[in-house]
Amino acid sequence: MTKKLLLVEDDASNRLTLSILLEDEGYEVDVASSYAEAARMITEVAGYAVIVLDQQLGDGLGLDLIPAIRERLPSAKAVLISGSLPGDETAALRADAMVAKGAPFPETLASIQRVTS
Amino acid sequence: MSSKSHKAQEVLALLERAAVADEVAAAMRHNLRNKLGSIRNASFFLARKAREAPMWNDPKVQRFFTIVDESIDEADEIVSRTFVGVRARRQIQVVPLRDCVERATSYARVFPGVTFDLDVGAIAVEVDPDELALAIRCLLENAAEAMDQHGAVRVSVTAEEASCAISVSDTGPGVPESERENIFLSHRTTKEGHLGIGLNIARRIAVRYGGAVSLLSAPRGATFSLTLKTTSPPARKGAAP
Numbered sequence: 163m164t165k166k167l168l169l170v171e172d173d174a175s176n177r178l179t180l181s182i183l184l185e186d187e188g189y190e191v192d193v194a195s196s197y198a199e200a201a202r203m204i205t206e207v208a209g210y211a212v213i214v215l216d217q218q219l220g221d222g223l224g225l226d227l228i229p230a231i232r233e234r235l236p237s238a239k240a241v242l243i244s245g246s247l248p249g250d251e252t253a254a255l256r257a258d259a260m261v262a263k264g265a266p267f268p269e270t271l272a273s274i275q276r277v278t279s
Numbered sequence: 280m281s282s283k284s285h286k287a288q289e290v291l292a293l294l295e296r297a298a299v300a301d302e303v304a305a306a307m308r309h310n311l312r313n314k315l316g317s318i319r320n321a322s323f324f325l326a327r328k329a330r331e332a333p334m335w336n337d338p339k340v341q342r343f344f345t346i347v348d349e350s351i352d353e354a355d356e357i358v359s360r361t362f363v364g365v366r367a368r369r370q371i372q373v374v375p376l377r378d379c380v381e382r383a384t385s386y387a388r389v390f391p392g393v394t395f396d397l398d399v400g401a402i403a404v405e406v407d408p409d410e411l412a413l414a415i416r417c418l419l420e421n422a423a424e425a426m427d428q429h430g431a432v433r434v435s436v437t438a439e440e441a442s443c444a445i446s447v448s449d450t451g452p453g454v455p456e457s458e459r460e461n462i463f464l465s466h467r468t469t470k471e472g473h474l475g476i477g478l479n480i481a482r483r484i485a486v487r488y489g490g491a492v493s494l495l496s497a498p499r500g501a502t503f504s505l506t507l508k509t510t511s512p513p514a515r516k517g518a519a520p
Binding site for chain 2: 173175178179180183186221245263266267
């Protein structure tokens with residue numbers, strides 16, 4: 163069965179390339195380009211198996227969306243894409259998986275598959 | 280000026296430069312990593328398509344894809360190394376929070392008409408005092424700049440079981456509703472001629488000590504709160520300081 167995935171990424175090129183690669187892997191991908199758009203989609207759209215969050219969004223932090231994900235979509239897994247930021251220890255505790263910013267796609271995919279298998 | 284206070288000022292200047300470098304480097308790393316990530320993913324997609332096409336038989340095509348990937352790895356390595364080691368070594372110690380606040384007020388660059396009204400109890404924190412003083416100073420200068428060259432910036436501390444909050448309030452125009460969500464974004468400022476990184480420096484330092492900086496709702500002006508873990512429970516009301 164196709165897994166539904168929400169990709170939250172404010173960089174347009176990253177959003178496009180990553181969403182196409184994930185679609186090629188069989189995911190049904192929705193995208194959100196900001197914290198605000200993601201917050202709305204988490205509230206309004208059901209059925210996401212996994213939500214891939216960039217940490218540094220233009221209007222907020224991806225990590226701060228996790229409580230809403232837990233509340234609204236309790237079965238969804240949260241994968242946080244983050245650079246080396248202070249506070250990553252906290253992030254690691256709250257996200258289901260962490261992926262380094264700019265990691266090769268196979269690594270990103272492996273993390274997503276691990277949490278959804 | 281005594282040599283001791285001259286030395287203290289040098290340490291603060293070094294810390295300030297390191298904090299600014301940290302902040303600029305973080306923004307640069309983020310932007311470059313985004314771009315490198317796009318290139319890496321685009322290259323991965325193109326290579327996958329190229330493998331199915333006759334062009335893949337040309338060894339130069341495969342070689343060029345390898346060059347793209349290797350160059351991204353090298354660029355990523357350069358980005359990771361940038362500015363590492365600029366920060367001075369931290370001197371963590373248990374100190375009265377009041378010392379950090381007073382150090383911040385004495386070094387804050389504000390108009391002579393701006394005064395500080397302090398309400399800080401006897402609370403100990405385990406920090407690098409210079410670093411925490413810099414974070415508080417950023418909040419003080421941010422508050423002072425919001426006012427019209429004169430007025431009082433109020434600094435108050437509230438303590439809970441294992442944490443405390445340092446609140447810095449000004450009597451300026453407050454943060455417009457439309458800017459409240461963006462106020463912590465790097466290089467975002469409503470003040471002409473400013474870099475817009477003071478709040479980020481304060482937040483980066485607070486996060487280092489398990490805390491945060493947030494903008495509180497206030498009837499007038501703006502109140503920023505810096506939370507920290509404390510080393511001792513708060514003194515009971517009426518207890519000796």
